[in-house]
Amino acid sequence: MSANAFSRHGIAHLSASSLNLWAAQPALWIMERLLGRRSPPGITAARGKAVEAGVNAGLVDPAKPVEVCIAEAEAAFDRETALSGDPRRSDVRAKLAGWVRGALAELRQYGPPDDDGYQARIEIRLDDVPVPIIGFVDWRFSNHGLIVDLKTTERFPSGISASHGRQGAIYAAAHGNYGMRFAYAKPSAGKSEPRQVLVLEMSGDEVRQHLAALRVIALSLGRFLAVSSDPRELAGLIVPDFDAFWWSDPAVRAAGRDVFGF
Amino acid sequence: MPLAIGASGAIKPYVKYNSKADKWFVRAEGGGDQEIARPTFLMDLKNIRTGWLRFLEGQAPERVIDPALDRVAPNPGQGFKRGFVVNCYSPKFFGGLVELASASIHTSNAVRDVYAVFEEQAGAVENRGKVPLIACTGSEPMKDKYGTNYRPKLELVRWVDRPAELPDASPVEDDEVWKGAPQQSQPAAPSHVPPPAARPAADPALQTDF
Numbered sequence: 001m002s003a004n005a006f007s008r009h010g011i012a013h014l015s016a017s018s019l020n021l022w023a024a025q026p027a028l029w030i031m032e033r034l035l036g037r038r039s040p041p042g043i044t045a046a047r048g049k050a051v052e053a054g055v056n057a058g059l060v061d062p063a064k065p066v067e068v069c070i071a072e073a074e075a076a077f078d079r080e081t082a083l084s085g086d087p088r089r090s091d092v093r094a095k096l097a098g099w100v101r102g103a104l105a106e107l108r109q110y111g112p113p114d115d116d117g118y119q120a121r122i123e124i125r126l127d128d129v130p131v132p133i134i135g136f137v138d139w140r141f142s143n144h145g146l147i148v149d150l151k152t153t154e155r156f157p158s159g160i161s162a163s164h165g166r167q168g169a170i171y172a173a174a175h176g177n178y179g180m181r182f183a184y185a186k187p188s189a190g191k192s193e194p195r196q197v198l199v200l201e202m203s204g205d206e207v208r209q210h211l212a213a214l215r216v217i218a219l220s221l222g223r224f225l226a227v228s229s230d231p232r233e234l235a236g237l238i239v240p241d242f243d244a245f246w247w248s249d250p251a252v253r254a255a256g257r258d259v260f261g262f
Numbered sequence: 263m264p265l266a267i268g269a270s271g272a273i274k275p276y277v278k279y280n281s282k283a284d285k286w287f288v289r290a291e292g293g294g295d296q297e298i299a300r301p302t303f304l305m306d307l308k309n310i311r312t313g314w315l316r317f318l319e320g321q322a323p324e325r326v327i328d329p330a331l332d333r334v335a336p337n338p339g340q341g342f343k344r345g346f347v348v349n350c351y352s353p354k355f356f357g358g359l360v361e362l363a364s365a366s367i368h369t370s371n372a373v374r375d376v377y378a379v380f381e382e383q384a385g386a387v388e389n390r391g392k393v394p395l396i397a398c399t400g401s402e403p404m405k406d407k408y409g410t411n412y413r414p415k416l417e418l419v420r421w422v423d424r425p426a427e428l429p430d431a432s433p434v435e436d437d438e439v440w441k442g443a444p445q446q447s448q449p450a451a452p453s454h455v456p457p458p459a460a461r462p463a464a465d466p467a468l469q470t471d472f
Contacts, residue, residue: 109457141458145386175390175391176389176391176392177308177389177391178390195454198454199456199457200452200454203332205330
């Protein structure tokens with residue numbers, strides 16, 4: 001595949017989130033990634049980033065009191081959501097302490113992560129895909145040969161989802177023999193489930209399967225982009241599913257109406 | 263596009279260990295087996311596959327590969343034994359890339375043990391992206407009801423960069439992998455992976471270069 005399909009649209013690299021979005025909601029991908037109509041990060045993304053910041057503070061400095069880490073998470077959340085009108089904002093903020101406390105209790109048992117392991121940029125190549133796939137790992141624990149990605153959640157998943165699996169496969173592929181783990185943290189333990197953090201590890205076969213899927217998805221995107229160098233023309237080839245939760249934010253829905261005409 | 267039917271006539275290069283004779287063989291250029299010395303070689307343990315193998319005299323080997331190392335395919339029938347398939351590489355001993363597949367209990371035990379060492383060391387940062395160099399340093403006679411057989415002594419000598427000739431890929435074809443229905447009717451609940459134990463300091467003997 002020629003690099004032109006991507007470069008003609010100014011795409012120098014892909015990522016798990018980009019390919020997952022293309023796979024799930026191609027219309028939203030076109031709107032955000034080609035037409036530049038990106039919506040501000042939602043409250044869930046802000047929550048994840050804030051908890052991650054607080055947990056990282058406590059991992060890098062194992063002696064740092066948990067309350068200080070929580071304060072750092074809250075400060076990060078406040079910065080991130082300063083202009084957010086989301087009605088869930090105060091509820092989510094109140095739960096940050098629980099997420100940070102639970103995740104730290106679990107992940108401090110791993111010891112400190114690598115000095116350069118937090119949000120380290122990684123890059124891999126997929127066969128026949130002319131642009132690299134990049135990502136940023138949460139933490140790398142080289143002492144244990146592990147990559148760990150933190151996910152904040154309200155309830156534990158029944159397994160590693162395909163979208164998380166693809167993200168993890170990219171991280172794992174960039175790190176040779178490292179194990180890839182996802183730590184799913186809840187704000188508090190449940191009545192029937194005393195655990196607050198569930199850690200799941202990807203198998204080598206899962207990594208391979210997701211990499212194969214990523215390649216197929218990236219090739220599909222490349223073929224689509226090759227159809228035209230006009231993003232508007234490409235947008236005219238796809239019909240959005242506005243019932244999907246991706247479009248639930250009124251601002252996103254309004255932009256969708258503007259781009260797709262209904 | 264060629265039709266994927268009929269016989270290709272191509273035989274994948276192989277290495278095998280005869281546990282009755284304690285001898286290693288590769289495929290000779292004109293066909294048949296050619297004995298070689300105890301080899302030192304790269305073994306792609308990262309991509310090893312396990313499964314059910316059946317070797318019958320005068321017939322092509324049959325194999326039903328497990329969907330994953332932790333998911334065993336059901337026994338396909340009489341004569342099948344548990345075994346493994348792994349790619350190995352040595353220009354000196356094997357003439358390049360070859361496949362080692364065996365259902366011998368003694369060879370499998372030897373590979374299982376060296377795999378345990380591989381797993382232990384695979385996560386170390388200095389081994390990232392590398393493959394283990396394995397040496398057959400001897401053998402152990404094993405007496406059982408079939409007489410004396412030999413178990414090769416396989417040692418993980420050190421880790422080296424993966425050569426281009428040894429691709430980071432599965433040694434088996436997709437159509438060899440068992441794809442039947444899962445044995446359980448409901449997916450198992452995901453199980454929590456506990457934090458890792460503290461790692462001991464690296465053994466300097468393992469760093470020896472020879």
